[in-house]
Every structure is written in structure tokens, then in C-alpha cells.
Amino acid sequence: MSDNFRSKTITQGVQRSPNRAMLRAVGFGDEDFTKPIVGIANGYSTITPCNIGLNDLALRAEVGLRQAGAMPQMFGTITVSDGISMGTEGMKYSLVSREVIADSIETACNGQSMDGVLAIGGCDKNMPGAMIAIARMNIPAIFVYGGTIKPGHYDGRDLTVVSAFEAVGEHSAGKIDDARLLEVERRACPGAGSCGGMFTANTMSSTFEAMGMSLMYSSTMAAEDAAKADSTEKSAYVLMEAIQHRLLPQQILTRQAFENGIAVIMAVGGSTNSVLHLLAIAHAAGVELTIDDFETLRGRVPVLCDLKPSGRFVTVDFHRAGGVPQVMKMLLEQGLIHGDALTITGKTVAEQLAEIPAEPAANQDVIRPWSHPMYTQGHLAILKGNLATEGAVAKITGVKNPQITGPARVFDSEEACLEAILAGKIQAGDILVIRYEGPKGGPGMREMLAPTSAIIGAGLGDAVGLITDGRFSGGTYGMVVGHVAPEAAVGGTIALVQEGDSITIDAHQRLLQLNIPEIDLEQRRQHWKIPIPRYTRGVLAKYARLVSSSSVGAVTDLGLANGGCG
Numbered sequence: 001m002s003d004n005f006r007s008k009t010i011t012q013g014v015q016r017s018p019n020r021a022m023l024r025a026v027g028f029g030d031e032d033f034t035k036p037i038v039g040i041a042n043g044y045s046t047i048t049p050c051n052i053g054l055n056d057l058a059l060r061a062e063v064g065l066r067q068a069g070a071m072p073q074m075f076g077t078i079t080v081s082d083g084i085s086m087g088t089e090g091m092k093y094s095l096v097s098r099e100v101i102a103d104s105i106e107t108a109c110n111g112q113s114m115d116g117v118l119a120i121g122g123c124d125k126n127m128p129g130a131m132i133a134i135a136r137m138n139i140p141a142i143f144v145y146g147g148t149i150k151p152g153h154y155d156g157r158d159l160t161v162v163s164a165f166e167a168v169g170e171h172s173a174g175k176i177d178d179a180r181l182l183e184v185e186r187r188a189c190p191g192a193g194s195c196g197g198m199f200t201a202n203t204m205s206s207t208f209e210a211m212g213m214s215l216m217y218s219s220t221m222a223a224e225d226a227a228k229a230d231s232t233e234k235s236a237y238v239l240m241e242a243i244q245h246r247l248l249p250q251q252i253l254t255r256q257a258f259e260n261g262i263a264v265i266m267a268v269g270g271s272t273n274s275v276l277h278l279l280a281i282a283h284a285a286g287v288e289l290t291i292d293d294f295e296t297l298r299g300r301v302p303v304l305c306d307l308k309p310s311g312r313f314v315t316v317d318f319h320r321a322g323g324v325p326q327v328m329k330m331l332l333e334q335g336l337i338h339g340d341a342l343t344i345t346g347k348t349v350a351e352q353l354a355e356i357p358a359e360p361a362a363n364q365d366v367i368r369p370w371s372h373p374m375y376t377q378g379h380l381a382i383l384k385g386n387l388a389t390e391g392a393v394a395k396i397t398g399v400k401n402p403q404i405t406g407p408a409r410v411f412d413s414e415e416a417c418l419e420a421i422l423a424g425k426i427q428a429g430d431i432l433v434i435r436y437e438g439p440k441g442g443p444g445m446r447e448m449l450a451p452t453s454a455i456i457g458a459g460l461g462d463a464v465g466l467i468t469d470g471r472f473s474g475g476t477y478g479m480v481v482g483h484v485a486p487e488a489a490v491g492g493t494i495a496l497v498q499e500g501d502s503i504t505i506d507a508h509q510r511l512l513q514l515n516i517p518e519i520d521l522e523q524r525r526q527h528w529k530i531p532i533p534r535y536t537r538g539v540l541a542k543y544a545r546l547v548s549s550s551s552v553g554a555v556t557d558l559g560l561a562n563g564g565c566g
Helices: 014-025 030-034 054-068 089-111 126-137 161-172 178-187 200-210 226-244 255-268 273-285 291-298 315-320 323-333 414-422 449-457 518-527 538-546
Strands: 037-042 071-076 116-121 141-145 152-154 157-159 380-385 388-395 403-411 431-434 465-468 480-485 502-506 511-514
Touching: 014 030, 037 054, 037 089, 037 226, 054 071, 054 116, 054 226, 089 116, 089 126, 089 273, 089 538, 116 126, 116 226, 126 141, 126 200, 126 273, 141 200, 141 226, 152 178, 161 178, 161 414, 161 449, 200 255, 200 273, 200 323, 255 273, 255 291, 255 323, 273 291, 273 380, 291 380, 291 388, 380 502, 388 511, 403 414, 414 431, 414 449, 431 449, 431 502, 449 465, 465 502
Parallel strands: 037 071, 037 116, 116 141, 380 511, 403 431, 431 465, 465 480
Antiparallel strands: 152 157, 380 388, 388 480, 403 502, 502 511
16 A cells, blocks of 8 residues: 555654544554545535435445545535525525535645545535535545435326425416325425435536546435445445545546536436536636537537436436446447546546446336437537626526527516516516526525426426526426526626516527617616625625636636635
């Protein structure tokens, strides 16, 4: 075993004996001071079903690390449940938590000179938060996903948490009664695990597997299955091998790895949030990646999987059908991913996929054969125009015709828009504009699952458009455009839209346009004033001051090298 351990600066040397004394108090014996110290970043909490099972996995990882010859040191990280905070002021803390998680892992690992880290996460921001820290620190690391929830069942159909949100819309539209709404709520989330469709958590776990930072098949396992715990212990052994061989994250998180991740996101029909998170991780890793790279790959990669929110199946079905490795092998056969990209196992992607069949099994419908995709191009379109000069992200799966021109219905908060939808004030052909919900303006860039689900529940999913400088849940689908940049709070054109203005959303032309003369637009710009900050103290105030545009990942350290504030 290599003796090139960072932790030796703490654990060895007479002059370091006070440090050693404190380590003895937490279980170190004489022989342990020659072992690598490996952190277990444990996202366990009882706040959300996504994270409630993580402590059992962390303990299993601890066993594996000890048996592999490491001294594991466990520490906690936070989480915010998007599903629970959705539609409330609390949702403003969700994206903020990504930065808090990243900063806490970096602080613990570097503060204690750890030689490696095994990060375990469940809810949406656990994963990009952990990977941002891993990319920054560049010490041997592996990510372990806590696993997906199994579907609920009611009236012959699978349920996810999105079913409950859509049921609220159906109820307000008079389509279902109180009793049915209650039954959907009771059955939607039957146990531990992250939201069960190809929503943000499962999208990011699948992406990390595709990028080589997690073990094959680990991203789609059910949280409550024994295979999840077994995979966690195996991850500990693989991490120890990476420590021995000094295999570092920045050797894995290359431009090729990011392109592999984006290709898989397109093929599985993943979340819009993946754009935001991969841009942030690339920034941390020092890899050049832009929002336009997603559009380039979208044009090459078809949607191969029939997964919720817009499809029929949930993630456990995807796992049984072959999961991420099956999709990657299909993409590899078509030259759409980089087979020479390295993985945490030390093997290349091509070596990992060598035994996977080139086409999916014929006895399943989750993963389509290459000759019969769900869509011939990817589903995440990058739109630009005078409403989004830096870009915006549209998710167009499940949309019959991804283009609409209509009158703007303008709302300066999510709550105001939701109230109008539930009151039946939105008509077919309208384009809803929700602004001042961006990274700075919210602050925190809330997800708009409540309004979009209410639109679907009211039967208007194909009939209205919605644009916002906020985000969308991975469970959102329909004619929706998020991440509009520049955002309203910094004077982006979305701040200048007035009630009744004509707006065009055209995914075919990749266009997001406010249809008024440029001279009128400039006059409005001259009269616009910077809004008073909604928060002046605490974490949200700090975040609003530091955060950058969503078009570059909403990172908080973009301008610090030059003394700026994002």
C-alpha cells in the first residue's frame, strides 16, 4: 500500500502527539496511525424519506472501509427536502443547501486532512453538493446513492410524489373528489428512498454512474433492497483501491466524462436541474462546459427510456430492464459516449460495459431499442432570444407540439401564479411568466412543481406555456421553460414583460422571444429599478450576494478570484 497519506501530518510525529491523543479518544489504536483516514460524508436525516435509510448504509460503508484497511471517520451533512418544502418559503433554501453540503464536506475533509471520502446522499442537492466538494478537493472519492423509493399503488397505477401534486390540480379542477385525493396522498410514498421517477435525484445518480464516480447499477437500486447495502460495502473496497493507486476525481471528471453524463441524461429523459448541477460541478473540476454543450449533445442523442414524469415507468422498472449500463452500451455502440473515459474502478467505460448486450431485452418496454426511440432527439432544449440572451432550459418530453405564441400572464411569485391556476383564471393559449424567483431574486431559485402540476391536473399541459427564472422539479413536464437568464432581479428582459404581451416559445427554433419592438423594450428598461433585497441577513442574504447566473450553474465562487461577488 502506498504511504502517501495526507493524514500522516496529523497521525505521525512526536510533535503531533496531542493530535494523536485526541484520535485515540475516538478509537485509534497504535496500529491505526499508519492507515489512511477516510471520511464518510453521511447525509442521514429523518427530514425526508430520501435520507432516512442512509445511516444504515453509512455503517455498512464503515465496516467495508475497516476491513479494507482504512480508518473511517464519519461526519454528517445536511439536507432540505424539496418535496416537503415545495411551494413554501422553505424551498428557497433547497438550492442553497447544495452549496452548504459542498462547503461542509470540503471543510471536514480538508480540516482533518482526510485521505479520501465516501459520500452518501439521497435527496436532490445531496448529490451535486457532494460532487462539487469532491471535484474541489481532488482526493480519492466515490459517491454512493441512497437509492430510489419503490412506487406506491392505487387503482391499478403506480404512484410517485408527483402523483400527489397532480392530484391537487385534479381536485381543484373538479376531476376527483376529496376521498380520492386523500388515497393518493396516503399511498404515493410507501417507504424509504428518493422520488421514484426519473426526477432530479435519480437523474443525478444515473449521471454520476455514467461519469464513472459510482459503481455500475448502483444508481437505480431501491433504497430498501439488500443489493443497495451490498453495493455500498463494495464501494468502500473500490475507494480503498483508488487511494492505494492515487486515482483522483479530476482524472475521472474530465470533459469526456461530462459529455458521457449529458448523453445519458438525454437518453433517460432526465431532469432540467441536471443542466444547472453539471455546470456547477464542471466549474469545481476546472472543466470547460457551457450551457450550449447540452444543446449540441441533444441533437445527437435520442430519448430511449419511457420513464416518469412524462412516461409510464418508474426507476425500479428501469433497474430491472438493465439500468444505466444498458443505456450506456447502446450509446457506446453508436459512438455517442467516450469508451476510453476512466471510472473509479480504474477500468475504462468500455471495459466496464464489455459484457453488456448491445440491445435491451425484448421482454420489457422501459428501454426502447435503438431503432424505435421515444424521441429522435434529446428532451432538454436550450432556448435563447431577447427573453433569455444567456439561455433557458425547456423540457419538451410529453409535449405534442413544443411551440406556442400567446399572451403573457405575469406573476412576481410562485404563490400568485398557483392561486390563479387553482382559481381557474388561466385559459388555453396563455403563457404564464413567474419571475423574481431566480438565484438572486428568490433568492434560491425555487422549483415550480406546484404550479406545473396544477396545470397538468387541470388538463392544460399541452395548452399553456410557462416560463420562469426559477427552476422546475425533476417531476415537471409540459410546455415549460426554466432557468431564464439573465434573471429578473438583475434586470433581465423577463423583468420587463407586461400583462398581455405576446411571447413565443419555440423549441424547434430554440427561441424564447418577447414580441415587442426593441424601442419599447429599451424604454421599459430605462424605467426598471433594482428591487429591494428580500433578505438582508443570514444565509439567504449571503447567497443572494454571492450567487452567479443560472447559465453558469448558480455557483457562489465564480468571481471571488478577482475580488468580485458573483
